[in-house]
Amino acid sequence: AQSVAQPEDQVNVAEGNPLTVKCTYSVSGNPYLFWYVQYPNRGLQFLLKYITGDNLVKGSYGFEAEFNKSQTSFHLKKPSALVSDSALYFCAVRDGEFSGGYNKLIFGAGTRLAVHP
């Protein structure tokens, strides 16, 4: 069965410093991986995805993520954190491996990112 783990409940970082939010996955077949962000009282906003190709994918708001097949990881990164990046971040994997299919997303537990001025 597919699963996603986010080992950190919370990540604290100073504004201007680089940030990393960790995610590891377990899938059968090729992984389709996603990061979403949730601001207080808001829905989930799509940040970026890895489907195939370059291991470093770039997304919204200056975020990027590195796919590492050998370590089964998909860590979210940003070179310079902003206070406004403070939010709840979810890693997700698409269940199954059908191209363009409608399979559900399986989410990690979420990591709260706190960026301090």
Place this chain on the structure above:
Amino acid sequence: EPEVTQTPSHQVTQMGQEVILRCVPISNHLYFYWYRQILGQKVEFLVSFYNNEISEKSEIFDDQFSVERPDGSNFTLKIRSTKLEDSAMYFCASLGQGSYEQYFGPGTRLTVT
């Protein structure tokens, strides 16, 4: 930019009552989903819907739940007889043909008293 919308934003209901949560997916999207998030917990899949029928449902999605796309634009989730443990944030999502990322609505916070 097109977005998924949901109404109401907050619904309070008494245990045993029926509720209908409404969603308007992004037009021309073909796949529709409901997820829920109990406070402080992870986002959980409830059901997926395509071509006017359920594609997949989770064990949470029992006989008390149903979904419908009544008019080609709205996508509804009905809970026939709510329980206290149904209190959660319910998210609707939609997916376009040939796409990979699901787009989520802002959610409906359901409180069952």
